Every structure is written in structure tokens, then in C-alpha cells.
Amino acid sequence: METIVAVKDLTQKIGRKTVLDGLTLEVRAGECLGIFGMKGSGKTALLHILAGIDRFTSGKVEVAGIDIRRTEKFKIYLGLVTQERSLFQDLNAAENLDFIAALKNAGRDNIDRLIERLELGEVLNQPVGHMEAGPYQRLALACALLNNPRLLIADELIGAIDLYSRRIILRELETFLAGGGTCIWALSNAEFMRHVHRVGWLEKGKITFYPPAEALTRWNARLQSPAGQGGDGDA
Amino acid sequence: MLRQCLAIMRREVFYLWRDRGLRHILLFGSLLGLMLFYAVYSAQVLKDIPTAVFDLDNSAASRELVDKIGKAEYLKLVASTASYDDLRELIKQGKAVVGVVIPENYGRNLALGRQARVLAVIDGSNMIYATNASAALLTVTRTLSAQAGVSALVARGVQLQQAKDAYQAIDISEEAWFNPALNYAYFLVLALALNIWQQCCTLAACLNVIGERGMKSWLQIRACGISKFRFFASKSIAQIFIFMAVVLPLYILGFGALKLPLNCSWAALLLFTLAFAIAVHSIGTLASSFARNAVDAARFGMIIALPSFVLSGYTWPLEAMPVYLQKVAWILPQTWFFQGINYFAFKNAGWNLMAHYILAMLAIAAVCYGAAAVFIARS
Numbered sequence: 212m213e214t215i216v217a218v219k220d221l222t223q224k225i226g227r228k229t230v231l232d233g234l235t236l237e238v239r240a241g242e243c244l245g246i247f248g249m250k251g252s253g254k255t256a257l258l259h260i261l262a263g264i265d266r267f268t269s270g271k272v273e274v275a276g277i278d279i280r281r282t283e284k285f286k287i288y289l290g291l292v293t294q295e296r297s298l299f300q301d302l303n304a305a306e307n308l309d310f311i312a313a314l315k316n317a318g319r320d321n322i323d324r325l326i327e328r329l330e331l332g333e334v335l336n337q338p339v340g341h342m343e344a345g346p347y348q349r350l351a352l353a354c355a356l357l358n359n360p361r362l363l364i365a366d367e368l369i370g371a372i373d374l375y376s377r378r379i380i381l382r383e384l385e386t387f388l389a390g391g392g393t394c395i396w397a398l399s400n401a402e403f404m405r406h407v408h409r410v411g412w413l414e415k416g417k418i419t420f421y422p423p424a425e426a427l428t429r430w431n432a433r434l435q436s437p438a439g440q441g442g443d444g445d446a
Numbered sequence: 447m448l449r450q451c452l453a454i455m456r457r458e459v460f461y462l463w464r465d466r467g468l469r470h471i472l473l474f475g476s477l478l479g480l481m482l483f484y485a486v487y488s489a490q491v492l493k494d495i496p497t498a499v500f501d502l503d504n505s506a507a508s509r510e511l512v513d514k515i516g517k518a519e520y521l522k523l524v525a526s527t528a529s530y531d532d533l534r535e536l537i538k539q540g541k542a543v544v545g546v547v548i549p550e551n552y553g554r555n556l557a558l559g560r561q562a563r564v565l566a567v568i569d570g571s572n573m574i575y576a577t578n579a580s581a582a583l584l585t586v587t588r589t590l591s592a593q594a595g596v597s598a599l600v601a602r603g604v605q606l607q608q609a610k611d612a613y614q615a616i617d618i619s620e621e622a623w624f625n626p627a628l629n630y631a632y633f634l635v636l637a638l639a640l641n642i643w644q645q646c647c648t649l650a651a652c653l654n655v656i657g658e659r660g661m662k663s664w665l666q667i668r669a670c671g672i673s674k675f676r677f678f679a680s681k682s683i684a685q686i687f688i689f690m691a692v693v694l695p696l697y698i699l700g701f702g703a704l705k706l707p708l709n710c711s712w713a714a715l716l717l718f719t720l721a722f723a724i725a726v727h728s729i730g731t732l733a734s735s736f737a738r739n740a741v742d743a744a745r746f747g748m749i750i751a752l753p754s755f756v757l758s759g760y761t762w763p764l765e766a767m768p769v770y771l772q773k774v775a776w777i778l779p780q781t782w783f784f785q786g787i788n789y790f791a792f793k794n795a796g797w798n799l800m801a802h803y804i805l806a807m808l809a810i811a812a813v814c815y816g817a818a819a820v821f822i823a824r825s
Contacts, residue, residue: 264668286671297662301461313453314670354666364669 212239214276215288215362215393216261221270223256230256232416234270240361243384243394245407247426252413254397255294255366261395262291262364275361287315290355294366294397296347298339304350305335308357315358325353328386330379345376352380356387363387363394369403381406401430450672451680458684468650472692475646480639480696484704487631492578494522498542500533501526505553511564511590515546520582533567543569544579559598624792625707632707636700636791637760637784643696644726644780645751647689651730652747654681655822656737674822682727689723690716701791709794718783718790718800725779725807728814735821754780760788779807 216238223231230253238244246254259265260272263279263286271278277285298307308322326332329349334342342350348369355363368384369377384406388394396407404410410426411418421429463469497515501508516523524542527533536542545567555562566583570576592613599609625632655678658664667677697715701708708715733746756762757774758781764772775781786803789795 259665262665262669263671264665283671283673286669289669289671291665291669293662293665295662295665297665299457299663299666300661301464302457306457306460310453310457311666311670313449314667314672316450 212241214238215240215242215274216395217271217273218261219271221257221260221272222268223253223260223265224268225256229416231260231267234416234418236411236418236420238362238393238395240393241388241391242409243388243396243407245404245410245423245426246395246397246413246418247401247404247410247430248397248399248413250399253416254399254413257413258364258366258395258397261362262286262289287358288361290358290360290363292348292351292355292363292365292368296339296351298347298351298354300338300340303336303338304331304342304346307339307350307354308335311354312357317358321357321359325356328383329353343373344370345372348372349376349379352383356383361391361393363392363396365394366397367399368396369398369400401427404430447676450676451683454677454680455684455687458681459688462650462685462688472646472650472688476639476643476692476696477699479642480635480700480704483635483638484631487635489630491520491628491630492575493520495520495544495575495579495582496524496542497521497544497546497579498525498527498533498536499523499546499548500528500530501548502550503548503552507553507556508548511546511548511552514590515586518582518586520578521586537567537569540569543572543575544583546583556594556597559601562594624709632792635704636706637755637787639696639700640693640784640787641755643689643693644722644754644783646692647723647726648730648751649744649747650689651685651727652733652737652743653740654678654685654727654731655734655818656740656743657734659825660740675819678731678822682731686720686723686727689727690720693719693723706791708791710790710800714790714797714800718786718804721804721807721811722779722783725782725811725814728811728818729779732814732818732821735818735825750778754778755784757781758784760784776806777810779810782806782810 214237216236218234218236221231221234222229234257236244246257248254256265260267261274261279263274263283271280273279274285275288279285299310302310308326309319311317312319312322326335329352331346331350331353334346334350337346339347339350352365352368355365363384369380372380384394394407396403398404398407404423404427407423410421410423412421412426412429462472499512499515501512512523512526515521521544525536527536530547533542533545533547537545547565547567549563549565552562552564564587566587568576568579568583595613596606596609599612600606604612622628658667658678658681694716697712697719700706729750730747733750734743737743737746757767757771757778759765759767759775764775764781764785767775782803786800789803790800
């Protein structure tokens with residue numbers, strides 16, 4: 212299987228704090244890697260580096276074989292769902308799809324397909340700022356998939372949203388992976404570990420990989436131990 | 447690429463249009479300013495300047511002087527006081543701007559052909575009033591002085607015509623070109639309205655970069671891989687287009703409805719204004735590129751936009767400013783614009799001069815955009 216993401220000795224320092232400390236990881240095509248960690252563990256920092264949003268202190272990162280420090284061309288293979296509401300608040304749902312499709316140089320035919328698949332027909336005229344969490348997250352995923360990305364980077368893809376939206380999003384994620392897409396999903400809710408192929412547990416700037424079942428067992432054990440601590444309220 | 451650029455431009459127009467506050471300021475701010483300033487300067491020239499007289503002589507000659515002051519075109523006799531203190535009180539209270547004190551023996555001195563002194567007091571606290579009052583008073587006193595001189599020569603046996611000729615040896619005829627009536631409205635109204643426009647434009651441009659980077663949607667833009675240059679260039683084109691769209695009704699109202707003088711062609715005026723819009727936008731973009739947040743950017747905008755009109759030399763000649771300040775003033779595009787608008791709208795000073803002004807503004811724009819590009823690339 213082709214390696215889509217290759218990270219070697221990645222270090223990110225913000226001020227005096229070392230957020231990521233010499234991370235090395237590989238993600239192959241068709242794989243869904245869950246990045247699990249507590250609040251402040253560096254999940255978002257890692258995802259923003261992989262998406263080419265933030266610079267990093269040292270190390271090497273390749274996406275689809277492209278060194279992301281040399282060029283931004285890898286972004287044509289990328290779809291991003293952010294933890295924060297990052298769609299354009301001044302536009303409605305349909306305008307967001309149109310605008311982001313234009314920014315990504317994506318074909319307009321994808322828009323109709325994604326509206327249908329993510330069942331966005333009824334919210335197209337809603338201003339993004341007033342959308343409920345579930346439809347908003349479906350829209351955010353649709354926007355991320357507009358350019359048929361090879362790599363989907365999703366930060367808290369499913370948070371506190373309605374079950375209907377959750378089901379649609381998980382269904383779309385399965386379809387995406389089945390089609391050869393790769394996903395890196397930052398999650399703070401251990402419940403979603405069963406939807407990923409591998410869990411990268413991020414703690415104190417270091418990452419350790421587990422199969423989902425083992426990661427879940429370790430998490431439950433930690434919760435039950437006297438020194439156990441929750442992450443982000445969910446984890 | 448074109449589709450990307452057009453989408454960014456369209457979104458920028460929508461963004462500005464949907465921000466009701468910004469839309470109203472851009473659309474109506476300068477138009478309201480134009481109407482307001484036109485109403486303020488509707489008198490066009492200052493007439494009926496309130497004048498008080500303290501006549502210590504009370505002779506026929508002094509009464510004639512008082513009568514002439516009362517009939518002067520721009521002066522209005524409002525009081526005749528009984529003491530110098532009363533006159534001072536009237537001026538202090540703003541009931542008179544000009545005070546004329548006619549001393550004792552004024553009539554006798556005139557009759558004897560001696561020099562007669564008259565004290566003219568002007569309230570200097572309001573410069574506009576004082577300058578006009580001084581000019582109006584000078585017109586009266588010059589005529590009277592000439593008449594007295596002619597009378598004195600006649601009393602010494604000179605023929606009347608010879609005496610008149612002696613006082614008219616140099617016939618100076620005054621002509622005010624380009625604004626014959628020295629109309630304040632022509633001079634100030636459009637410039638003041640354009641000042642509001644340029645301030646609004648500067649403030650809007652100050653949000654060009656930081657306004658985008660400060661929003662969460664910046665993450666989407668960064669993740670899309672579109673180059674910052676293409677993104678901000680497209681945004682900037684849309685903003686400059688909006689600036690021009692906003693100034694157009696201002697010009698139509700000013701030159702069309704209010705009949706302010708426009709002696710150059712519309713095309714030349716719009717080209718000149720476009721160069722200024724680009725330059726002002728570049729300054730705002732530069733401020734926006736290194737500002738830490740939108741509030742910071744707005745502060746930079748205010749610091750640039752507010753004093754720039756005063757520095758432009760429109761209301762006080764550049765040549766009268768200290769040399770170092772003149773050098774600073776010429777760095778600002780506002781100076782080139784407000785100096786130039788006078789040259790071209792009033793005087794149609796010609797393409798050569800206009801090209802010089804346009805090139806200067808575009809050079810400022812090139813420097814500011816270049817510096818902004820460096821800041822944006824490093825951020």
C-alpha cells in the first residue's frame with residue numbers, strides 16, 4: 212500500500228513548550244488513523260501541520276510523497292474538517308460549497324453529489340453562523356470532500372451532534388475509505404476508536420500506536436485507576 | 447485561476463455588502479458629508495460681518511465714515527457703542543466681529559489735510575471670520591483713504607483731476623481665476639467629502655489582511671492551497687472596485703447636481719481617482735499586514751487617515767509647513783490627491799502634470815504592496 216503521510220522526527224515548539232517531541236508516523240492509503248489524546252496533547256497542532264496551516268520547528272513531513280516544506284502542491288490532495296467552525300460565516304451553506312469548490316479548483320458536479328450524500332438539501336440557504344451542530348458538521352465534511360481528496364484530515368469530526376448527522380457522517384467516512392481515501396481523525400472521545408483502523412495515542416508530545424481495541428482497553432483501565440484522568444470531558 | 451479570482455472577488459463584494467454597518471458607512475458616509483458640507487457652505491461667501499463703531503469724534507466726517515461702513519458690501523453695522531469697554535464686550539460676546547474706533551479730532555484732521563487715524567479691531571479668534579472681516583474693512587478704508595488724500599491735495603490747490611490721477615497712478619485690477627467669486631463651497635465641499643471617503647476606504651483596507659487572518663475561515667483558505675498573493679490580490683481588486691463604486695455617486699452629485707466646477711474630463715478624473723484608491727488601499731493593506739488584530743489595524747488606519755488631510759496642504763499651504771513636514775506629506779498619497787484634485791477639477795492642468803501625480807501615487811502603492819507582501823509571506 213502506498214504511503215500517504217510520512218512524518219519523521221517532527222518537533223513543534225510553541226514558546227518554551229514542546230508540543231510535539233520527535234514524532235514519527237506513517238499512514239497508508241485506505242487507512243483511518245485516529246489520533247487520540249487529551250485536551251492540549253497536541254492533536255490539533257499535529258493536524259494543522261499535516262494540513263500545511265502551521266509551520267513546524269524541525270523534522271520532515273511528506274504528504275503524497277511531497278515534502279510540505281518545499282511546496283504547497285500537496286494541498287490538492289487534502290480535505291480538512293477543523294475542530295472550530297471554520298466555514299465562511301458570512302456565506303450560507305450553498306455559498307460555502309460554491310466558494311470552497313472554487314478555492315479548491317474542484318468541479319461543480321461534486322457539489323450536487325455531496326449535497327445528496329450528506330443530505331444537505333434542506334439547509335442550503337441557512338447562514339452558516341446559525342446552523343445547528345449536526346448539519347454544520349455534515350456541511351464541513353462536504354466542503355472537505357469537494358476536491359475528492361486522497362487524505363482527509365478531520366479534527367473532532369463528530370462532537371456533540373445529533374445521532375442522525377453522526378450516522379450520515381460515519382457512512383460517508385466509510386465510503387471515502389472504501390474508495391481508497393485515507394483519513395487522519397483527531398478524537399478525544401474514546402467511543403469513536405472503533406471506527407478507526409489504528410489509534411495513535413498522543414501524550415506529552417510523544418505518540419504510541421495501538422490497535423483500537425487495545426487503546427480502548429487501556430483507556431478504560433486508566434479511567435478506573437486511582438490516578439486516572441479524563442480528557443476533554445469525553446475521553 | 448480566473449474562476450478562483452472571480453469567486454474571491456464576488457465573495458468580497460458580498461462580504462462588504464452584507465456587513466450593514468460597513469455598507470452604510472461606505473455608501474452614505476461621504477454622500478451625507480457632501481450634502482452637509484454643501485449646506486454649511488451654501489452662503490458661498492461671508493457677508494454681513496457684524497460690525498460695531500465707537501465714534502469719539504461725532505463729526506460730519508466721522509458720521510460719513512460710519513455711514514460708509516454701514517453700506518459696505520460685506521459689513522453690517524450692528525451697534526454704535528458709547529465706550530471702548532462696551533465695544534470690547536460686544537466683541538467678547540461675539541455680537542460683533544469688527545470694531546471701528548474713530549478718535550476725537552478725526553474730522554478736524556481730515557479738514558486740515560493731516561493724517562487721521564482710525565483703529566480697526568478684528569476678532570482674531572476665528573481665522574476664517576477674521577480674514578474675511580479684514581479684507582472687507584480694507585476695501586472700505588482704502589476707498590476712504592483715497593478720498594481723503596484727493597481732498598487734501600485739492601485743498602492745497604491741486605486740480606481735482608490731477609489729484610485723482612495722482613491716486614490712480616497704478617490701476618490694479620484683480621481677477622480671481624478658476625473660482626471668480628472666491629466661492630468657499632467650490633473650494634471646500636468636495637474636498638471635505640472626499641476626505642470622509644478616503645478615511646472610510648483606508649479603514650476598510652486596513653482590514654484586508656488581518657480581517658481575513660483573524661477569522662476561523664482562514665484555516666479553510668490555508669488548507670485549500672491557494673497562494674496568498676492570488677487570494678489577497680483578488681480581494682484587493684474587489685475592494686478597489688468598491689471604493690470606485692462609492693466615489694462615483696459622490697462625483698455625480700457634486701459635479702452634476704451641485705454644479706461644482708469640473709474642468710477636466712470625467713475619464714481623466716476617474717483615472718486620477720483610481721490611482722488614489724489603489725494607493726490608499728495599499729497603505730491600508732500594509733497596515734493590515736503587520737497588525738496583530740483588527741483593532742490594531744483600525745488604529746493604524748485612524749493614525750494615517752485622520753491627519754493626512756491636514757498634512758495634504760489643502761487647508762494650509764504645504765510651502766508654509768516646515769521642510770521636514772513637507773517631506774512627510776509628499777510620502778502620503780492624500781497629498782498628491784488633494785493637491786491634484788484642485789489642479790485638475792478646477793484648472794484642468796493638463797495630462798503631463800496629471801501623469802506625474804498618478805505615477806507618484808502608483809509608486810507609493812507599489813512600495814506599500816511590496817512591503818505588505820513581505821509581511822504576509824513571513825507571517
